[in-house]
Amino acid sequence: MADCLNIKIDRDLCTGCGICIRFCPKDILEPSEDLNQYGNYYAKVVDLDSCIVCRRCELFCPDFAITVEKEEEKC
């Protein structure tokens, strides 16, 4: 699963509101330890293998920072 799936998080667009982290059904996201250029703890992916591609993080992100890319041919 992990080789055809990619969750891109634009660290400078993320404001660190934590909506994606809270509403992910598989808890694959976490706040980062370092800051982005606007001083926010951006979200990062910690457990990509558990992702079920529900795209809830994409839909709920107020800052258009998360993109879930899945290559349909490989999976």
Next chain:
Amino acid sequence: MITTKDIRNKYVKNYPSAFCPGCGDGMVLNAMSRAVEKSGIDQKKVAAVSGIGCAAWIPSPYWKVDTLHTTHGRAIPHATGLKVGNKDLEVMVVSGDGDCAGIGGNHLLHAARNNIDLNVLMINNGLYAMTGGQVAPTTEHGEKTLTTPYGNPSQGIDICNVVKHSGASHVARWTTYHMNELIKEIERTIDIKGFSFIEVLSQCPTRTGKKEGLSGVEMLEWYRENTTKNKEEEGIYVGEIQYVERTELTEEIYEQISKRGGKPR
């Protein structure tokens, strides 16, 4: 499959935005963009009109369509003029609760009575957020704001029922937690001839959050627990409130002009 990257490139500009972290306005922008993409209408045929306030900032600097950023509370009169002048446009009004129900409440009633083909999205966060969190007509009883620090002594207005009884074709209420339903509802309003009004309950993590001690995430959880899609259950009802087919103002005007030999543009 549409990804966020495609939506961002096609419909959004000037990001990162000035919205606070956890604000629901970005989610509404996301829903509007996805609804326009799904409905398949030309982006150049969409025009967005907004007034003053946080929610009015959703279309004006951030949405890649033609926009009008107008005076406080007067988004609906400007949109009425735009729609009557060019009936091929799909006019959307995006406005906050202080702008739409407070300052411009009278205009809202008469636009609903005329049943003009506008799609009005009222983003309801329960107070005037941009000016510092003062009490608004939609603030619930007992809610703390900047000007009611001991709780709101008066009752909040149920604006959906007001618009329903004024004669609007389509009235619905959703929250920012119900994103899929909100996208479907906005997509539906594009096809509906007549006045459509959607109230979107949205979180304000800065103003409400500071007074009530809640974050944006906790307010979204509150919406999940306190809303219901069943009218008999307790809680805030979300879903379609009214859909009736009525005569539409723009069509009536054009018919009257052509009957008397005039040529509407």
